[in-house]
Amino acid sequence: MVTKFYQHSLALAFAIKEINESPRILSNVTLGFNIYDSYYYEKMTYRTTLDLLFKSLRLVPNYKCSASKKLLAVVGGLGCDTSIYISHVLSLYKIPQFLFGSCATELRKFPFPYHVATEVTHQNMGIIWLLQHFGWRWIGLFVVDDDSGEHFITMMKLLLPQHGICPAFIEQIGQNRRLNGVTEITSMLSKMCQLFKLSRVSVYIVYGDNRTMALLINIIQALYDDYKELTSMGKVWITTSHIDFAVSRIERHLKLDFFYGSISLTIHSQELPEFEKFLHTVKPDGTLKDGFFKAFWKQAFECVLPDSSDYSLSCTGKEKLDSLPSPVFEMRMTGHSYGVYNAVLAVAHALQALYESQSNCRSVFECRNTEFHDPQPWQLHRFLQGISFNNSAGETWSLDENRGMGTGFDITNIVTFPNNSLIRMKVGRVDPKALDRKKVTLREDLLVWHKAFNQVMPVSRCSGSCQPGSQKRKKEGEQFCCYECASCPEGQISIQKDMDDCSACPEDQYPNQDQDRCIPKMITFLSYKEPMGIGLASAAVSLSLITVLTLRTFIKHKETPIVKANNQRVTYALLVSLLLCFLCPFLFLGRPSKLTCFLRQSAFGITFSTAVSCVLAKTVTVVLAFMATKPGSSMRKWLGKTLTNSLVLSCSMIQICSCATWLGTTPPFPDLDTRSMTEEIVAQCNEGSVVMFYIVLGYMGLLSFISFLVAFLARKLPDSFNEAKFITFSMLMFCSVWLCFLPTYLSTKGKYMVAVEIFSILASGAGLLCCIFFPKCYIIVLRPGMNQREQVLTRKYE
Structure with missing residues (x-):
């Protein structure tokens, strides 16, 4: 016998006693009970269930010879298997059954069990x-x-x-x-x-x-x-x-x-002080006498009662239940006993509701069921559905739609x-x-x-924890709980322990060195305050001043032969366009805005195309001038300002139209590049249309190539003021810079792309300025004796 489980029987007896002594429920009815043992054996469970239903002097299944035993409900069993065996029999007779042990949902296929414990x-x-x-x-x-x-x-x-x-x-x-x-x-x-x-x-x-x-x-x-x-x-x-x-x-x-x-x-339970008082009354000389009491007392206190025929150590009768260790018997009501107690209360309240429904009938003929005078088990089901009551511990119990009463x-x-x-x-x-x-x-x-x-929380793991910054890697042939720790791939993090996979940071953040958190990216751009920006801005200002000084020198000596030798207006236009080219980098420096993004590439494309157009016009003038010197040449009629002006305007107008189309359809706009740089967000200009960007560059490259080709062919013409040699060299530098620009531009990221473009603008513009104008400035300023018409004519016919 498991003596601790005797408390379940005592909880049943306590609940019956509490109901019988209460004037508020079943005041004119006295409840009784029978207790049967299942013996943890299915055959005996079936037999004892049948005994409960039909046995009087001997068992005759499905026959009752006495009406003195009125079975209304069954509380049991503790184990799920036992409960199922009992349900096989009770469900045939629609007898309510209250299970006080937790069982699986499969038991709900039986129509009549009620679940005191949570599933x-x-x-x-x-x-x-x-x-x-x-x-x-x-x-x-x-x-x-x-x-x-x-x-x-x-x-x-x-x-x-x-x-x-x-x-x-x-x-x-x-x-x-x-x-x-x-x-x-x-x-x-x-x-x-x-x-x-x-x-x-x-x-x-x-x-x-x-x-x-x-x-x-x-x-x-x-x-x-x-x-x-x-x-x-x-x-x-x-x-x-x-x-x-x-x-x-x-x-x-x-x-x-x-x-x-x-x-x-x-099973959830509450303290019932009255129950502990009731347990103190359980003694051999008390009124509680059942078939299990002697066996319980003998095993609990390891003695026998005086009236027993056993010659073992006799009990004194003064033994106390509260002196027993809790594995043997527990004074505090256990969860299962609490379930038994509440199951009995549920039956009592259902029976009370049944009697109240009878009393509400004004006559026997108004009542649908005259058997209310002699209640049957199956009649309780209607009143058990939705029943709710408070027990003596002050806790509310009710049956839900699934016939469950459990409170967890x-x-x-x-x-x-x-x-x-x-x-x-x-x-x-x-x-x-x-x-x-x-x-x-x-x-x-x-x-x-x-x-x-040592009061430290236990650890139970197949593998140690993977620290933040790493991820789990499964071991072959073992369960997924057994793993190795591997560092997160580059660019990813894990912020918690034991992460299955690392994750990428948001676009505006990047992993720290330990790869366990994300750090906000700094917004970067080519600023005036950093050394690179200062250097490029200084170079642009210096070249602009040099260009202004060159233009001033040419204007001051505009009447000299060396200035007049090759179309003064084209020379001035070339210098002005170069000046604008040297000012274009200021549109690229600093944080991009709507205005600077809108203007920078178009301004750069138009001014450089104008400059190259002027160089082309000067080269064509040199070639035509040489050809016009031949006797009977028809080229003389092409010489003049009309051809050069038309050439500069037409070549520049094509680029202007391209830029206008670009700005009118898909103009550039400020954008943030979060992907190119690992630790920085690049504030840049989105070109809008990459195709139009390369069309503008391509057209400028085409003009440069044509200018270089024409100048190369005219480089050996016999003229003292032949600019073709200088133009050839300047366009060679110009083309070399922009040929190097493309791969360098495409291979760099962030603000360095802007720096490459600015450097290309300054370098190519400086090449044109130095190669075309510095030799002339040298003669004008330092060798004025060579800037004479006689000197020019002498050289021309040597």
Whole structure:
């Protein structure tokens, strides 16, 4: 006999006594009860259920010879299998059955059981929550080898991987199996020892009933004697609601310190002070006399009552229940006993409702059922649906649409003592009716762990934690909980431990060196304040001033032969366009705005095209002038300002039209480039249309190539003031700069692209300025004697 379970019978008796003594419910009705044992055996369960229904002097199934026994409802059983066996019989007679143990939803296929305890689905989710909360990813399972155990294994195999947890092993315990021979026992103990010695597994889940736990206690005690190192090993045991840490006489003196700090999910219960007072009245000389009392008293106090024929140690009759250790008997009402108590109250309130419906009938003929005078079990179902009542603990109980009354599970922490006593401390709650975030609550500060952990939270993992900045990499041939840690790929981060995959930072952020967080990118652009910007701006200003000085020099000496030699207006236009080219970099420097983005490429394209057009016009003038000197040449009529002006205007107008089309359709606009640079956001101008951008560059390149080709062909013409040689060299430099520009521009990023373009503008413009105008300035300023018409004519005919 498991003496602790005798409390279930006492809870039933207490509930009946409370109802019979209460004037508020069933005042004219006296309830009674019968208690039968299932013997943990299906055949006996069926037999005792039939005895309950039909036995008077002898069992005659489906026949009652006496109407004195009025069975209204059945409370039982504790185990799911037992409950199913009982339901097979009771469902035939529509007798209400109240299950006070947690069972799976499969039992709901029977139409008449009512569930006092919450179904095991919520218990399973409570276990998963605990494992996740404490980061336990590598666990062992001990499961009873029966139908409910198979269902538990099936459910956990689905739930555990979904929540990132792996079972290191699943060991089924056949509690009815007998081990034959020393070899089989030794093999079983050796196997269990290996499971306990798995160093990485610190958490065990035990699913079963009291017999499962009793078998484990016996196994561990046997291992303690043979494997002394187990005594120093700490484990966390998580037990399910059917396990009550109840011991029989055989396990009573076994050590329980291995289970110190265990976590148990128990049926929710409340303190009932009156129940503890009732337990103090339970004595051999009391009024409570049932068929189990003598066996209970004998095993609980290890003595026999005086009227017994047994010659063992006689009881004094002064033994007290509160002196017993809690694994033997518990004064505080357990969750299962609380369920029995509330099941009885539910039947009583349903019966009260049935009688009240009878009293509401003004005559027998107005009542549909005259049998209300002699209530039948099946009549209670209508009143049980939707019933709600308050018990003496002040807690409200009601039946829902699924015939469930359960109010969840208590999370308890078990502390054992050297005298093999233990106490349960409530540290949390699993409440399926609460909001999602509050379905499971836990007072972690109240938890105690096994002494081997030194009150440090246990770790149960197949592999160590992967720190932020790394990700898990699965080991081949092992479960997903066993992995290696690998650094995140470049450009990605992991901000938490044990990340399956690294993730990229938002576009406006970048990973830090440890790759465990993102840092905001700095917005960058080619600023006037940085050395590169200062250098380019200074170069642009210097070249602009030089161009202005050159233009002033040419205007001041406009009457000299060297200035007149090749179309003064084209020369002035070339210098003005070069001046504008040297000012274009200021549109590229600084943070891009709508105006600068709108103007920069078009202004650069138009001014450079004008400059190259002027160079082309000057080159064509040189060629035509030479050809016109030949006797009878018809080229003389082409000489003059009309041709050069038309050439400059037409070539420039084509570029102007291209830029106008570009700005009118897809104009450039300010943009932020978050991808090109790892640690910076580049403030840039989006060109709008890349095609138009390259058309503008391509046209400028075409003009440059034509100018270079014409100048190259005219480089050896016999003229003292032949500019073709200088133009050839200047256009060679010009073309070289822009040919180098394209690959360099495409291979750079961020502000360096802008710097490359500015440098190309300044370098090509400086090439034109130096090669075409510096030789003339040298003669004008330093060698004025060479700037004479006589000198020119002398050279011309030498």
